[in-house]
Amino acid sequence: MKVGLFIPCYVDQLYPDVAMATVEVLERFGIEVEFPTAQTCCGQPMANSGCTGDTRPLAEAFLRIFGAYDYVVCPSGSCVSMVRNHYEEYFHENPAFETLKKRTFELCEFLVDVLQVKNIAGSFPHNVGLHQSCHGLRELHLGPPTELMNRGTPNKVKQLLEGLDGIKFMPLTRPDECCGFGGTFAVAEEAVSCMMGQDRLDDHEKAGTQVLTAADMSCLMHLEGLLRRRGKKVAVMHVAQILAGRAPDFGVPATGGAR
C-alpha cells in the first residue's frame, strides 16, 4: 500500500513537525509514505474567498499529483473536506476524480476506517483539551456533533487518543463550538474571530486543559496565537504529534519548529 502524503501548505511551511509526526505514525503501521513535492495547496483559501477561477488550476494539479496513489492521507479535516466536498464543480463526473475522492482520507479516519486501528500504544499522562475542528466534525463526520441527535457515530479522533496511557480529557461547557479561525475570516472578521477564539480558550482554561489538541492545525495556529499573546503556558499539539509520541512543550512556543 502506497500512501501519498497530502500536507496543508501552511503546515509544510510553518508546522513541519506536524507533517513529520504524520509520516512517523503512518510508518509505524508499515505504510509506505511518499510526499510528492509538486504539491503546494488544495486551493481552499481561494475557494473560500469566492475566487473559484483561481482554485481550479490547483484542483486540477491535485488530481495530477495524487491520482496514482492507493490512498491519499492528510493531517487536516479541512483540506480533506475541500477535496471531498468542494472539488465537485471542477471535476464534473470525472471518473479519475471520483476514484481519488474515495481514496482521500484525514489521518484519524484513515487510521480508524482503513487501517482499522483500535489502539495506538503509548502514554500521554496529561490533561488534554480536545478541540473539535469544525470541518472534520461536521463535513467529514469524524465524530458526532452536538447539533445532531443520531449520536451513533464514534469520535474517531478521541477514540485514537483514548488508547494512550494516562491521558485525561478535560470536560468543556461547549464541546464543539467553532474556534473562529475560518481562513480569511480570521482577518476579515478579526474582532469576532478573536472573541470566538478567546471564548474557546476560556472554556479550556476553566476545564483545566494543559495540552490543547485538534486534528486541524489551522484552528490551533489561531488559538496558539491568542495564547502566546497572553503569555499562557498551555502546550498546543496536533493530534498527530501526540500519536507519534511527542512530549508536550509547556514553554512558549509550544509547536512549530523542528523538534
Next chain:
Amino acid sequence: MSHPSHQPHSGDHPKAASAFIADQERAQWHDKALWFIREKRDRAAASLPEWETLREHAAAIKAHTIANLPQYLEQFEANAQRMGVKVHWASNAVEHNKIVLGILQQHNVKKVVKSKSMLTEECHLNPYLEQNGIEVIDTDLGERIVQMREEPPSHIVLPAIHLKKQDVGDTFHKHLGTNAGADDPQYLTEAARGHLREKFMAGHAGITGVNFAVAESGGIVVCTNEGNADLGVALPPVHIACMGIEKLIPRAADLGVFVRLLARSATGQPITTYTSHFHGPRPGCELHIVLVDNGRSEVRESDDFRLSLNCIRCGACMNTCPVYRRSGGHSYGSTVPGPIGSILAPALDPEKHKSLPFACSLCGSCTDVCPVKIDLHHQLLTFRRELALKNLIPLTKRISMKLLSFVLMRPWMFSLGGKLMRMIVPKLPRMFIYNGMNAWGKQRELPPMPPQSFRELYSIRKHVAAHNRPNTLKGNTQ
C-alpha cells in the same frame, strides 16, 4: 412613528460587529443568552427519538412542495376562496404594501394592530403605512419594545434579544411612564400588557403573518407565544394575513411534522403556546390573504439556493451561529440576520449585503441545527462565488487571491516565498510586523517561524534513509 432604522445601514458586517464587541460585557451576555436557547433546543430535540427522521420528512415535504408550487398555490387559493377568503397576489414588496394599504383605506382604517410577520418586515410595511397616515402597533412584546425604540428587530423570533431588562425599563419609562429605574420583568410586562390592551381595543384591523398555509384546506396557521395574533384579529372586523409563497404545505397531516420541529428548534419549547388555525373569515368579517413572491420564484429556479425556501423562520441558525451571537442581529443590516439572513438578503440586493456571506467561519453548525435541512454554510460559500463573479468582492482580495494562486501553481516559488518569510520575519523589529496593517497580529501572535519547512526536512530524511539502506537491507536478511 417612523422607523429610520428600517432602512438598515449599508452592509459592512465586520465594522458593525467590531463595534458590538467593543462592549465586551454586553457581547458576552448576548452570546450566553442565545447559547442558553441553543442548549434548550438541544434538550428539546433530544427528547424526540425521531428528531432526525422528522428533519428528513420536513425537508422532503418542502422539496416536494417547492417543486410543485404553482399547483399547490392554485389549490390553496381555490380552497381559501371557497371559505370566503379574499386572496391577493403580490409579485414584490411594493405591490404587497399597496394591496395592504388599499384594503385598509377601503375600510377607512386608521389604527392597525399587527402580530409578528417577518414578511412585512421584509417589505418594510410599517413605515409605508405610517407615511400614509395609518398607525401600526406591533403587538408582540419584543417587537413593541423595538418599535418604541425605533429599531428594527435584531432576531426573527426574539426581536429584542439585544436588550437587557434595564434597557427595556428605560424604554418603558420614556414611553409608558413606568417608574424610572424599574426593571422588574413582571412589573414591566404588566405595564406593556395594559398599554397593548388599549391598542388592541382601538385597532380597526389586524395584520398577522402566516407560519403555514395548507393547500388542501385553504387554511392558515399562525404560531405565537403571547396570543397577540389571536386577540389582534378576534376584535376588529378585518384580518389581513401576509405570507411568502414558500409558506405552503400540501396537507393538514404535514402540519404535525412542522409544528413539532418549529417550537423545539426556535426556543426549545415542545409547542408554541398558541397554534391558531384560521379557516375563512368570522361571520360578518373579512379575511384577506396576501401571497407575496418578492424574489422567491427566482430563488426557486436556482439549484444552488432553492433549499433556502425551506426556511420556516425558527431562528435556530441564529441561536447557534457563533458569529451572530457575538455580533448581534443589527450588525447584519438586513431584515433577517444570521446565517439564513446572509443568504436571503444578498439574494435580494447583492451590492448592499455583500459582506454577509463572509460573516461566517463556515463551521457548519447552522446546517446541522436547521430543522428543514437547508445546507446553510454551503450556500454561504456558494454565495461568495456569486459575489466574486459579480465583481462584488474587494479588489485587494481579488488581486491577492490571483497572486496566491499564481505562486501556489509554482512549487519552487512557493518554497522560496516560504523560506524568505521564515528567514525574514523573525529578524524584523516587532513594530514592522505588529501594526495597523496586520489584522492577524492585533490580538494574536504570528505562528513561530521554523528554520526549515517540512519539504526540506523530508528531503534530508529521504537522503539519510537512502544512505542507510544497505545496512537496513543487511539487517533485514539476518
